[in-house]
Amino acid sequence: MISFFTPYRHDFVRIAACVPRIEVADPTFNADRTLELLRQGHQERIALMVFPELGISAYAIDDLLHQDALLKAVEHALSRLAEESADLFPAFVVGAPLRLDGRLYNAAVVIHAGRILGVVPKAYLPNYREFYERRHFAPGASIREQMITLAGLQVPFGVDLLFRSAGSCAFTFHVEICEDMWVPQPPSTTAALAGAEILLNLSASNITIGKAEDRRLLCGSQSMRCIAAYAYSAAGPGESTTDLAWDGHGGIFEDGLRLAETGRFPPDSTMAVADIDLGRLRQERMRRVTFRDCADELKVVPGNFRIVPLHLDAPEEALALRRPIERFPYVPADPAKLAENCYEAYNIQVQGLAKRLQATRTEKVVIGVSGGLDSTQALLVCCRAMDKLGLPRTNILAYTLPGFATSEGTKGNAWALMRALGVTASEIDIRPAARQVLKDLGHPFAEGEPAYDVTFENVQAGLRTDYLFRLANHHRGIVVGTGDLSELGLGWCTYGVGDQMSHYNVNASVAKTLIQHLIRFVAASGDVDEDTANILYAILATEISPELVPQDASGQIQSTEAMIGPYALQDFNLYYLTRYGFRPSKIAYLSWQAWRDKEAGTWPPNIPETSHRAYELGEIKKWLRVFLSRFFTSQFKRTAMPNGPKISSGGSLSPRGDWRAPSDAGPGIWLAELEDGVPDAESS
Structure with missing residues (x-):
């Protein structure tokens, strides 16, 4: 029986926004650092972990993204991550450049219990100011109902994926990548209307003055509009600083509330951890009838998405709650x-x-x-x-x-x-x-x-x-x-x-x-x-x-x-x-x-x-x-x-x-x- 003294008993699910230390164009090193955080997440009974955009290869590597040796090393690293995480509790999402049908995609790879479950391509590619992703990648906004072969298995590939746990730790999550959050209608909006409760964003997001507050505004407002949790992870220590800098900004938001945030400019790997109150989100969606009205108006139904199943059972042991609880809910402490x-x-x-x-x-x-x-x-x-x-x-x-x-x-x-x-x-x-x-x-x-x-x-x-x-x-x-x-x-x-x-x-x-x-x-x-x-x-x-x-x-x-x-x-x-x-x-x-x-x-x-x-x-x-x-x-x-x-x-x-x-x-x-x-x- 699940202990009264664990948050999982009370509709909470523990998630993490992870920022591993990486090395430029070194998938083996980057997989090692990812596994270190995954093992920490296993010890802390974290159910879902999100890592940065292109974190297996590094983001700021320019034309090295077209190097066959690098892309093969990335695929090998993904296979290794799946194999070595087989006995670990968390489901997790990592970023990697992946090839399909003669095109290269900036992709998020979802892995749990030794299996690659699915791959989500970045829908919208920035090609302005310091960004020129269309030089390297194909946009994924129109990709649906496709499959991709990874680690010797065919898995779903597209922006039409929702991942759903059918175990005693039951929740549904969606994945989008960096720029997808900055557009007028993020893919996560439709996903939330179709049932996604946790929205994950793998980002690189170089830092400039004032940009951290922009991220907080976007993540917080998206979580509030979607009545969802939103976990955001950005590139940190080890990324190339040829022309850009990185602050390793990760954060977790729930219906507008910022629950956890990494320290910025960390010297080494770090992560923000919080317990998401799924019960609160579900109650709010049930009460706010306009949420369902919007889904009906836009003709959004779960059938618009392919449901990718996974099985997570809630830990039964007592655990400390990882989120702030105001003693006086009518009187803010700030x-x-x-x-x-x-x-x-x-x-x-x-x-x-x-x-x-x-x-x-x-x-x-x-x-x-x-x-x-x-x-x-x-x-x-x-x-x-x-x-x-x-x-x-x-x-x-x-x-x-x-x-x-x-x-x-x-x-x-x-x-x-x-x-x-x-x-x-x-x-x-x-x-x-x-x-x-x-x-x-x-x-x-x-x-x-x-x-x-x-x-x-x-x-x-x-x-x-x-x-x-x-x-x-x-x-x-x-x-x-x-x-x-x-x-x-x-x-x-x-x-x-x-x-x-x-x-x-x-x-x-x-x-x-x-x-x-x-x-x-x-x-x-x-x-x-x-x-x-x-x-x-x-x-x-x-x-x-x-x-x-x-x-x-x-x-x-x-x-x-x-x-x-x-x-x-x-x-x-x-x-x-x-x-x-x-x-x-x-x-x-x-x-x-x-x-x-x-x-x-x-x-x-x-x-x-x-x-x-x-x-x-x-x-x-x-x-x-x-x-x-x-x-x-x-x-x-x-x-x-x-x-x-x-x-x-x-x-x-x-x-x-x-x-x-x-x-x-x-x-x-x-x-x-x-x-x-x-x-x-x-x-x-």
């Missing part, structure tokens, strides 16, 4: 990207609210301010929206509504923030009304008993919403909601009250882990003075609590995360369940990879030190179980959620947008898959 995301998210919220006010011809908003994260961010958005519309901030009617468990700290922060922002601030003590409601209900608390049940909590939450909606009626305004995406996902919101219901909710698509950074973004933006920024930092330092139940005898407050789990883990679970539809065992595996090591990976800037902790697999499984149970049973709350702008490509839970689901579905099959698919501990 500081520049995080700053850009915060700028965009904040302004999306502001634009959404401003438009709603214009559309409803409303000039006032009503908001409850608790001194917690969500209401703080919503209040900041209200202020910026009023500024944008040229309205006074006094049109923001902000209320703190203390209840039985409201602390002096959060209440003080709420008042300090409202005063600092210049809004119309008021306080309504909900306790007298709550006591009356509890008395009318015959609740034990009304008789002096410490009965802190769900009724006790929801009477307070409901009254706050009642007041806010009636205040909005009274002042001809709208209620701005404060509940965030994480709370909606976990059902951590009382049905019909302010964290679920409002006239417009600016936070509805913002995860809890991101809201903290939005507040930091405003605090550091210069749009608020130093005193206001210090208030915001004080709010950020406050433990997350609904403050509906009084402290216990030991002074312990009602902790949200103690009941529903750490938001760091639950936002991770929410993202991968709703964005990609991953099964729970895969989510648990990814979470374990991201969170098992306190020191590994990167952290977004300004994450509190208390968040810098590791989670064991048992904890991850426990909180994922909680998440699944709460997520599915809370759908009815999301079905009735108010309007609010979508913020992140990670998705929203709006029933009019990213997430449409029945309120009657239960978590049974997801919980069963979690229990069956995830061990209780690392040693299991």
Whole structure:
């Protein structure tokens, strides 16, 4: 049985972009260096490896390409590569000049398990600036349904080949060569529409100033358009530098994301290795219906290609995952990207609210301010929206509504923030009304008993919403909601009250882990003075609590995360369940990879030190179980959620947008898959 702790169990396949050291016009030396990397790939359980264009002969050898001795040596080297790789795990592709019917082709040779499987000619030959490939080679763009003899066997030859593994490590890949990627419609586009999931490019690509970034742009954009992995390998150390230079640039991209890259100008052989998430690519192709529409429009079907089979079985042993996993999928670790995301998210919220006010011809908003994260961010958005519309901030009617468990700290922060922002601030003590409601209900608390049940909590939450909606009626305004995406996902919101219901909710698509950074973004933006920024930092330092139940005898407050789990883990679970539809065992595996090591990976800037902790697999499984149970049973709350702008490509839970689901579905099959698919501990 394949171990839970290997990426191959979770729809990953390991690939490599290889840059061997070569010698000019020395196929024996070049085959030796190729075999060295192949043996390394075997040890590292790499399933698919791509080598540079014409790597067996060298690329920059000019008219030596027409020398019979060289071409025979190349053919011998290919036979040797096939023979000596018979017991090696990887399938691999090498570049070589090959003859057929009186023509010479710049070709990619696919080899696995001791057999040459097929040969793909370069479709488009550059013949401009420093390139003059048509002097030596024939173009291959029109070659289909042909065969070529190599190593004593006839094998498929043409641009109409897809290579497909039928083993337990199942995937389909396509091969193109260098210039093929630079043309308006690369051959890999049609191949992807026909089913290729991994696209390989054998390149030589001499280096000039700025060209590396061009390659990244092309590879990344092609992988995104094709919803595929794209592995690119270019010539490196040993190539002729008569008139050109080479930087050995190899890289691996997946749906626009750069996963791995070689160091440039390496002194010796090197390779970039990454685990490709085939499950993610397959989910994306299934969801993006325009991908199939394009295939239909262009009349692309698998029958347009010859399928060349191979058989790869996934390694069963535990392996370390070779790709970065963001601990906070809604919060990028890169500081520049995080700053850009915060700028965009904040302004999306502001634009959404401003438009709603214009559309409803409303000039006032009503908001409850608790001194917690969500209401703080919503209040900041209200202020910026009023500024944008040229309205006074006094049109923001902000209320703190203390209840039985409201602390002096959060209440003080709420008042300090409202005063600092210049809004119309008021306080309504909900306790007298709550006591009356509890008395009318015959609740034990009304008789002096410490009965802190769900009724006790929801009477307070409901009254706050009642007041806010009636205040909005009274002042001809709208209620701005404060509940965030994480709370909606976990059902951590009382049905019909302010964290679920409002006239417009600016936070509805913002995860809890991101809201903290939005507040930091405003605090550091210069749009608020130093005193206001210090208030915001004080709010950020406050433990997350609904403050509906009084402290216990030991002074312990009602902790949200103690009941529903750490938001760091639950936002991770929410993202991968709703964005990609991953099964729970895969989510648990990814979470374990991201969170098992306190020191590994990167952290977004300004994450509190208390968040810098590791989670064991048992904890991850426990909180994922909680998440699944709460997520599915809370759908009815999301079905009735108010309007609010979508913020992140990670998705929203709006029933009019990213997430449409029945309120009657239960978590049974997801919980069963979690229990069956995830061990209780690392040693299991």
